[in-house]
Amino acid sequence: MKIYRQNHTREEFAARRSAARNIAVAVFWGLWLLQVSLADSSPSLAATLVVEPSADGVQRATIVMESYSYIPDHLVLHVGSPVELILENKSWLVPHNFILQDADADLRLEADVAGGDRTILRFTPTRSGTGTFYCDKKLLFFKSHRHRGMEGWIDIQ
Numbered sequence: 644m645k646i647y648r649q650n651h652t653r654e655e656f657a658a659r660r661s662a663a664r665n666i667a668v669a670v671f672w673g674l675w676l677l678q679v680s681l682a683d684s685s686p687s688l689a690a691t692l693v694v695e696p697s698a699d700g701v702q703r704a705t706i707v708m709e710s711y712s713y714i715p716d717h718l719v720l721h722v723g724s725p726v727e728l729i730l731e732n733k734s735w736l737v738p739h740n741f742i743l744q745d746a747d748a749d750l751r752l753e754a755d756v757a758g759g760d761r762t763i764l765r766f767t768p769t770r771s772g773t774g775t776f777y778c779d780k781k782l783l784f785f786k787s788h789r790h791r792g793m794e795g796w797i798d799i800q
């Protein structure tokens with residue numbers, strides 16, 4: 644009569660545990676990639692915000708950043724008063740940025756905002772014009788956020 648016994652060495656258990664961990668990590672990043680690539684531009688309704696200076700004379704506005712839009716995506720600002728632009732990234736994990744390079748309005752703004760974070764851009768418009776802002780982030784070989792609709796514009800009057 645034969646007796647089969649399964650003896651696992653400590654090394655075998657360690658190898659199995661490490662393999663399980665590798666699979667869990669691969670599944671996590673796989674799902675993350677999937678949500679980042681599939682989460683498509685929710686058809687954002689163009690929203691205009693006309694910003695008036697508050698009691699302290701500052702033109703204060705909040706832009707919410709999502710995958711893949713800015714809300715609102717159209718701001719109207721006025722020449723001469725300081726602006727505080729609050730950028731709030733509501734995306735989970737996905738970083739967004741805000742880039743505005745406009746010679747016409749003499750504005751050069753740039754800010755990176757990590758997922759779930761916020762930042763404030765301060766500037767004072769010195770002349771009227773229109774500038775387009777956008778997010779140039781992209782993941783690997785996927786289309787840039789701008790290509791997915793993440794852009795808007797500022798009118799300075």
Ligand SMILES: [Cu+2]
Nearest residue numbers: 739778780788
């Ligand atoms: Cu983005």
